[in-house]
Amino acid sequence: MLTPQELKTLQKTALQVRKNVLREIKAGKMGHIGGALSIVDIVTALYFKIMNIDPKKPLMRDRDRFVLSAGHKCLALYAVLAERGFFDHSVLDTYGSLGSKLPGHPDMHKLPGVESNTGALGHGLSIAGGMAMGLKMDGLGSKVYVIMGDGELAEGSNWEAAAASSHHKLDNMLVFVDRNSLQISGRTVEVMSYEPLEERWRSFGWGTRIINGHDIETIVKAAEEFPFEKGKPSVVIADTVKSKGISFAEDRVDFHYWKAKEEEILQAEQEFAAIDRRLEE
Numbered sequence: 001m002l003t004p005q006e007l008k009t010l011q012k013t014a015l016q017v018r019k020n021v022l023r024e025i026k027a028g029k030m031g032h033i034g035g036a037l038s039i040v041d042i043v044t045a046l047y048f049k050i051m052n053i054d055p056k057k058p059l060m061r062d063r064d065r066f067v068l069s070a071g072h073k074c075l076a077l078y079a080v081l082a083e084r085g086f087f088d089h090s091v092l093d094t095y096g097s098l099g100s101k102l103p104g105h106p107d108m109h110k111l112p113g114v115e116s117n118t119g120a121l122g123h124g125l126s127i128a129g130g131m132a133m134g135l136k137m138d139g140l141g142s143k144v145y146v147i148m149g150d151g152e153l154a155e156g157s158n159w160e161a162a163a164a165s166s167h168h169k170l171d172n173m174l175v176f177v178d179r180n181s182l183q184i185s186g187r188t189v190e191v192m193s194y195e196p197l198e199e200r201w202r203s204f205g206w207g208t209r210i211i212n213g214h215d216i217e218t219i220v221k222a223a224e225e226f227p228f229e230k231g232k233p234s235v236v237i238a239d240t241v242k243s244k245g246i247s248f249a250e251d252r253v254d255f256h257y258w259k260a261k262e263e264e265i266l267q268a269e270q271e272f273a274a275i276d277r278r279l280e281e
């Protein structure tokens, strides 16, 4: 449970993370904005309220793990890691430059806090399952958190990983499916539908919950209450809006990857400033 003050602070942090994402776009002049902004509230709740992590000791043995299976959403991961103190905010300004530690898809060998290389969709759940199993074998109570895209679920390997995770009773793993209902080329249900998602995950032996993926209080509650069923891995189907926070880009497939015009960035900055003023009231 969050106090009203804690909730307000997390909402302000999420806005700051969105500003960091925009700062990266401004530096690189382009990037995967849509999917990054749809997961900002989830990563903010995880990194600022839920996970046992220490930016000064990014490889601490008993840390919780986070795997961004949908690696193209990495602008949000870099943004939250900077905000949480894993590295200086100035690194965000290198996005899109040669030799940057912030590649177009995350690289664990380049940046502290990145637990796994991802970007080829459909691999993160297997990687996370291995981590969850290893942590149990080592007798550690650490948890593994994963974010997947709803379009990503069309990769068949996910469903092998889902079956294996329930077979091995990985109740130390919580997956968030970012159900923004869009993928790269259209509506997820039209391109390749895996609906109804909840029934599908349930049939694979998972505990499930559906939430509003922009409601930080509900995200925190789900993460605090998992495992949803004893001895089972858990999945939250998080209903979100692609490009959440930038009005002209919200829920639009053409903002999957944004080649940003200067005036668009300016408008987005103004919209974030307006949210800032509302949160101050």
Ligand SMILES: Cc1ncc(C[n+]2csc(CCOP(=O)(O)OP(=O)(O)O)c2C)c(N)n1
Pocket (backbone or CB within 6 Å): 034, 035, 036, 070, 072, 073, 119, 120, 121, 122, 148, 149, 150, 151, 152, 153, 180, 182, 183, 184, 185, 188, 242, 256
């Ligand atoms: C194996 C693989 N196939 C195709 C792609 C190209 N690709 C990048 S993002 C994307 C769409 C993914 O949709 P979703 O998981 O819903 O993420 P969102 O667009 O909502 O951020 C695709 C197909 C990829 N990265 N990896």
Ligand SMILES: [Mg+2]
Pocket (backbone or CB within 6 Å): 149, 150, 151, 178, 179, 180, 181, 182, 183, 188
């Ligand atoms: Mg999607």
